[in-house]
Amino acid sequence: MVTQAILYILIVFVGTGGELFVSRAMKTIGEVTDFRPHSIARVVARALALPRMWMGIALMAIAFFALLGMLSLAKVSFVFPSTALSYAAGALGGRLFLGERVSPQRWFGVLLVCLGVVLVFLGNG
């Protein structure tokens, strides 16, 4: 139970932290308008040159290892939806660290997602 709790925290909070770093790095690169493979490869190469991207990848890698550990202990149908708690952390992080404007409607949607996660937990009996 303790192991699952630690793994869960790593997946949700460390994973969200990683995604926030990655999102910030991609905004530095700017909007992608050319979707041809070599152009996408160039964007990925430019992204990989940014320290923030590597910070994000490192945090997401930790979350990925935790996910593998969690999947060895619990069902996929529980693990995947329960990590939706990261949506609340993501909206909050987007607002606080990325300066994104989170409208009341979007907050309401995030609240519903959180409510759904609680039900997924309750249905784990």
Added chain:
Amino acid sequence: MTQSQGLHFKTGVLILIIIVLSPLGNTFLGKGMKNVGGMNSWAPRDLFHFFLQAFTTGSIWIGIGLLLSYFVAYLLVLSWADYSYVQPASSASYVIISLLAHFVLHETISPIRWVGVAVICLGVFVVGHTYPKTPEHHSW
């Protein structure tokens, strides 16, 4: 097509790709980890053997390949759309993962968990009707 419609269209297409690749990748990971067995110790030696066994399982690598493709699509959409929009909007993948877990991995999903997944999707619907991009960004 106006600039706003174009933005919604290309965001929609990439989110569709994201919500298919992510559950599929996780289903393969789940299938692989079921064969590896439970992680029961935090001792470095045990962790090493645990992850060594995981990374010599074929399903894990298929899952990683699918998740890497998902990650590229995710990076592309994040180059213009807000993180706080993309993240909840891509949560439609929770329905797909539940269906895959039920029909492919034969997991039993309780009615209350299905309700939870439906509520998550309702949240997605609400978020999906907000404009995906904040005009200006503060430095971080």
